[in-house]
Amino acid sequence: MRAFQGAHAQVGAPELDTGLNGRRHEDVRTNGADSTDQRLWKPQMAKLLQSPPKFLRSEWAIANKNQYHKAEAQRSKSERLVSESQRLVDEIEKSTRKSQSDVNKKIEQRLEEVRFWKKELDDKLEQLVYETEDLLAYQTRLEKALESLKEPMHITQTCLAYREKRIGIDLVHDEVDEELMKEDEIMQGVKSLLTRTLEETSEQIRLNRSAKYSLEKDLRDKFVALTIDDICFSLNNNSPNIKFSENVVRVEPNSVSLEDWLEFSNTNVEKADKQRNNSLMLKALVDRVLSQTASDQRKQCDVVDTAFKNGLKETKDARDKLAAHLAKSHLLGQMRCEQEVDEEIGCFVLVTLCTGVMEEIASQEKNITVLEKAILDQEGPAKVAHTRLENRTHRPNVELCRDVAQYRLIKEVHEITNNVARLKETLAQAQVELKGLNRRQLALQEEIQVKENTIYIDEVLCMHMRKSIPPRDGDSQGQWAGGLRPDAVC
Structure with a gap:
């Protein structure tokens, strides 16, 4: 080049x-x-x-030499490939026979292993089904216990609502309120506990069914796997139903390792055992919860009833003592009488007292009328005195003398003015007293209504309604109102 x-x-x-x-x-x-x-x-x-x-001669020679070298290299490469191919065919044939024999042994071992795990899963499934059926009965007991709790809770809350309608000073946070609120709190706690226990039972049933589903699915898969591996174990090179398949050596994305397979089967067995043991413990817990909640409800119900009786007695005593005290004060004020008043006077004394107050109101109104008339009666003398003084101011010259008559007229005007002021002061006091009597009358009437309203709420409404609270555990029939079994603890 x-x-x-x-x-x-x-x-x-x-x-x-x-x-x-x-x-x-x-x-x-x-x-x-x-x-x-x-x-x-x-x-x-x-x-x-x-x-x-x-081109030059040297260039021509170089080009031909390059072509010779390339042809020789290609021929040598082809000879080596033919030799390697023959060796590879012999090696692969031997390896294939060995691999097929080894695969047959592995499939046979696999069949035995799958049959073992299938037997384990069958046993766990049978045990789990029995415990799940038993838990369903306990679930029904809890549901009936919750249903039987609605009426007592409604009665307690209604009693609290009724007692909120007490008026005046009687709207007090007394022992009855405390025990009713405690009863409501207990029943709310019982409801919460029963609901939570029911949720745990339902969740346990769900877990049991989930474990059951896993076992059944695993059993179905193992049955299919056994069928397929049995067919695979029976195949050989002369079998009529063998064929080529596309991409048969692919790794399925959902395939697992042998360790994962063993862990999966063992996990299903352990999960079934765990849920079975949890079911046994949960049944014992349900028995204790139903028994304890029924006992707590009954005890608190008795405490509330006792508090109502004591509260009614206390309210009636307070009403009667107040009536006696007010009646005694009236007698001392109006009649100056020092005799004792019986503590059991009752509501009639209060009515009598109101009548006395009303009479005193009428007397005070008459007194006010007298005072007003007396004030008006002073207008005539006052006008006469004022007129005389005014006329005497018109005396001429030296006759305009401050004589004895003049001084006496001035004194008379002062006397009349002072007398009218005293009458007005007394009138104001009488009016204040009249307002006080009116307020006292209203207070006594309101007090009567307050006490009677409280007694009506506690005795007529609440106590009567609480008699309808349905019994649970420990009643005379020896049965549990919310249960399925007559011999159950709750």
């Missing part, structure tokens, strides 16, 4: 010289010689009419 380039360079050399000569001829032409222009044109035309360049 370098020789070819050198030859090409030699051929091109005259062209370079021609170019130089051309530049010389061009310089001559600038001097204005026509003959020089003709000599310059002839070399340029010769350049355009030249023949293609030729």
Whole structure:
């Protein structure tokens, strides 16, 4: 190639010289010689009419030698490939026979292993089905226990709502309120506990069914695998149903290793055992929960009933003592009587007291009328005194004397003014007292309504309604209202 380039360079050399000569001829032409222009044109035309360049002898020899070497290399490579192919055929035939024999043994071992795990799964499935059926019965017991809790909760909350309708000072947070709220809290806790236990039972049933589904699916898969491997184990090179398949050696994306397969089967067995043990513990828990909640409800119900009885007695005593005290005060104020008043006077004494207050109101109103009339009666004398003083101011000259009559008239005006002021002060006190009597009358009437309203709420509404609370555990029938089994603890 370098020789070819050198030859090409030699051929091109005259062209370079021609170019130089051309530049010389061009310089001559600038001097204005026509003959020089003709000599310059002839070399340029010769350049355009030249023949293609030729290769050198050395270049030709090198090209042929390259072709010989390439042909020899290709022939040697082909001979080596033929020899290697024969050796490979013999090796693969031997390896194929060995591999097929080894595969048959592995499939046989695999069949035995799958049959073992299938037997384990069958046993666990039978045990799990039995525990799940038992848990369904416990689930029903919990549902009935929750249903039987609705009525007591409604009664307790209704009692609390009724007692919120107490009025005045009787709207007190007493022992009954505390025990009712505690009862509601207990029943809310019982409801929460039963609901949580029911949820745990439902969840355990779901877990059991999930484990059962896993076992059944694993069993179905193992049955199919056994069928397929049995067919595979029976195949040989002369079997009529063998054929080629496309991309048969592909690795399935959902395939697993042998360790994963063993772990999967063992996990299903352990999961079934775990759920079975959890079911046994949960059944014992349900029995304890139902028994304890029923006992707590019954005890608190008795406490609330006792608190109602004590509260009613206390309210009636307070009403009667207040009536007796007010009646005694009235008798001392109006009659100046010091005798004792019986503590068991009752509501009639309060009504009598109200009647006395009303009489006192009428008396005070009459007193106010008298005072107002007395004030009006002072207007005449006051006008006379004022007129006299005004007239005496018109006396002429020295007759305008501050005599005894003048001083007495001035004193009379002051006396009348002071008397009217005293009457007005007394009138104001009487009006204040009248307002106090009116307020006291209203207070007594309201107090009667407050006490009677409280007694009506506790005795008529609440106590009567609480008698309808249905019993649970420990009733006279010896049965549990929310259970399925007559011999159950709850």
